[in-house]
Amino acid sequence: xxxxxxxxxxxxYCLFAANQGARVKRPRDIDILVNDTKSxxxxxxxxxxxxxxxxxxxxxxxxxxxxxxxxxxxxxxxKALLSRREEESKSSQLAIFQDKHLNLRLKTIEPVWHPQWxxxxxxxxxxxxVRCITVDPTNSWFATGSNDRMIKIWDLAxxxxxxxxxxxxNAVRDLVASDRHSYLFSCSEDKTINCWxxxxxxxxRHYHGHLNGVYSLSIHPTLDLLFSTSRDCTCRVWxxxxxxQVMVLEGHTGTVxxxxxxxxxxxxxxxxxxxxxxxxxxxxxxxxxxxTRHKKAIRAVKFHHEDYAFISAAADNLKLWKCPEGExxxxxxxxxxxxxDIAINEDNVLVTGGDDGVLSFWDYSSGYNFQNIQTQVxxxxxxxxxxxxxxxxDRSGLRLITAECDKTIKIYKEDENSSIxxxxxxxxxxxxIKPKY
Amino acid sequence: MTTxxxxxxxxxxxxxxxxxxxILVPSRQYSSKxxxxxxxxxxxxxxxxxxxxxxxxDFKAQLLQKEKEYFLEKSKFExxxxxxxxxxxxxxxxxxxxxxxxxxxxxxxxxxxxxxxxEKIKAERAEAERKRKEQEDIExxxxxREEILNGNPLLDIAQGYQLKRKWTEETxxxxxxxxxxxxxxxxxxDTVRSxxxxxxxxxxxx
Numbered sequence: 001x002x003x004x005x006x007x008x009x010x011x012x013y014c015l016f017a018a019n020q021g022a023r024v025k026r027p028r029d030i031d032i033l034v035n036d037t038k039s040x041x042x043x044x045x046x047x048x049x050x051x052x053x054x055x056x057x058x059x060x061x062x063x064x065x066x067x068x069x070x071x072x073x074x075x076x077x078x079k080a081l082l083s084r085r086e087e088e089s090k091s092s093q094l095a096i097f098q099d100k101h102l103n104l105r106l107k108t109i110e111p112v113w114h115p116q117w118x119x120x121x122x123x124x125x126x127x128x129x130v131r132c133i134t135v136d137p138t139n140s141w142f143a144t145g146s147n148d149r150m151i152k153i154w155d156l157a158x159x160x161x162x163x164x165x166x167x168x169x170n171a172v173r174d175l176v177a178s179d180r181h182s183y184l185f186s187c188s189e190d191k192t193i194n195c196w197x198x199x200x201x202x203x204x205r206h207y208h209g210h211l212n213g214v215y216s217l218s219i220h221p222t223l224d225l226l227f228s229t230s231r232d233c234t235c236r237v238w239x240x241x242x243x244x245q246v247m248v249l250e251g252h253t254g255t256v257x258x259x260x261x262x263x264x265x266x267x268x269x270x271x272x273x274x275x276x277x278x279x280x281x282x283x284x285x286x287x288x289x290x291x292t293r294h295k296k297a298i299r300a301v302k303f304h305h306e307d308y309a310f311i312s313a314a315a316d317n318l319k320l321w322k323c324p325e326g327e328x329x330x331x332x333x334x335x336x337x338x339x340x341d342i343a344i345n346e347d348n349v350l351v352t353g354g355d356d357g358v359l360s361f362w363d364y365s366s367g368y369n370f371q372n373i374q375t376q377v378x379x380x381x382x383x384x385x386x387x388x389x390x391x392x393x394d395r396s397g398l399r400l401i402t403a404e405c406d407k408t409i410k411i412y413k414e415d416e417n418s419s420i421x422x423x424x425x426x427x428x429x430x431x432x433i434k435p436k437y
Numbered sequence: 438m439t440t441x442x443x444x445x446x447x448x449x450x451x452x453x454x455x456x457x458x459x460i461l462v463p464s465r466q467y468s469s470k471x472x473x474x475x476x477x478x479x480x481x482x483x484x485x486x487x488x489x490x491x492x493x494x495d496f497k498a499q500l501l502q503k504e505k506e507y508f509l510e511k512s513k514f515e516x517x518x519x520x521x522x523x524x525x526x527x528x529x530x531x532x533x534x535x536x537x538x539x540x541x542x543x544x545x546x547x548x549x550x551x552x553x554x555x556e557k558i559k560a561e562r563a564e565a566e567r568k569r570k571e572q573e574d575i576e577x578x579x580x581x582r583e584e585i586l587n588g589n590p591l592l593d594i595a596q597g598y599q600l601k602r603k604w605t606e607e608t609x610x611x612x613x614x615x616x617x618x619x620x621x622x623x624x625x626x627d628t629v630r631s632x633x634x635x636x637x638x639x640x641x642x643x
Contacts, residue, residue, distance in 0.1 A: 138486035139496050157503035179488055182479050197479065206470040211451045224478060232451035241478050243471065250452040381626035396496035407626060
């Protein structure tokens, strides 16, 4: 047996050794065929138009020569007309056939059904707008930062206040609880970034350098790096331990609203008010790519937990991009409201929190918007105070926490009573993706 | 004059060369906050939510369990007072019923003696009641007489013909707010628009 195999191997080597590294030849006929079909589908209607124009000109010329000339009496032209109609009907049949053929080739994505979400709990306690949320890695508590300069820590299961942290002198804009360290990072409009030790609940480090309010924070999943973006149009990279500023990533011309970091590639992504997304190379400290497809300010950028892709949200659309080069994949058509934050859970439910208080739920795989909830303001507030500043799933993905403009924190959960029969997916929610030539 | 009152049209932009980051001459001044300190990063140890430890945790089950416990406790706290009262009442009723049953059984033997005893007690009680009422009547009469004699302040020379009541106790000054509609307590989610704030402004500022 072994001998046979070795002989076989040798034969194949002899046969194909000469061809190694050579390009595979495409038969010429295929190229011609492809070009033909392409040109036919593109320029299908044009010959008819040309013929018609020529005919019209001829008629006009004849009219000029002989004013009493009636084109309908012209037998030749009648015959031509008849023949052309026949041709048209044939070609239309052909077109239908082609369309059907194309439809078969279209890639369809069926939306996945998700249960509806409903309000479970409203927590009030902050004196100002609640701007940010972070959930503890152990899933026992979550922290919120507010315009009243406070960070409050709440019990996740009961929703009761555990602790208030005071240290900032202006609105707290973002919070991050580190997975690996027992630290909580907070940034604020007072230009400071603080590191809280959760064993003592005290500030132990300050990261000094931003020239304006700091809007967003992110921790590198594996390295001890902290990224912060600010109204001073920069993103700064900090060494967590030494408080030293490692890099300044400058290039945006507007407030940098959000930053997302990832483990697989030394790259971070920032979304800015100048409508651009920039991908930064951390090894060189330079901008790798600028994505310019958005028309409105980008307030949220979020990595997907499984797909190597990220989503950016602006008032015009949500857009899905492929990592690491930032290739555009798909649009999630937005409803025109400013989107402040995105959250994705492990069941692929994508949630966006709008500035007008609309909480939209999307199926991530197909981009089907299966639910919209308009938040109700707590009694005693103005109706214009309906706005969602931050959305966050807890670690289990069962509870959705939102930070709102009416100074409350709201917790949503899945509705057990909803089923696919009570909330069916409409057939038009199916997504077709055109094949690429 | 400062520019603090002006709106910020163009926010300050940061960069490598801005904000004092350009090093022409190395500065000798350091902020105390920038001095080295806390030079060791605290990793999450075992029991503190270590990433390794959390890999095996079923967050969904954990959260549902915790919430269940919380709601159970909450419902207990809310329902307990009522349920306790009910149960106590039931016990009392049962006790009295059982007592009656027992007495019926035993009464067949010394019914006569008991009856006589009860009659006796009843008579005693009636007597005591009568006496008490008589005493009360006498006392009431006395008090009335006293009041008639001394009640009119105009006739009481020792008080110097002066009324004891103050002028503020006139009926027209009393309970003026009685008929007014009560202001409903309401919550306004704004410290500046809240009723308390308005009240303070009205009292001390305006």
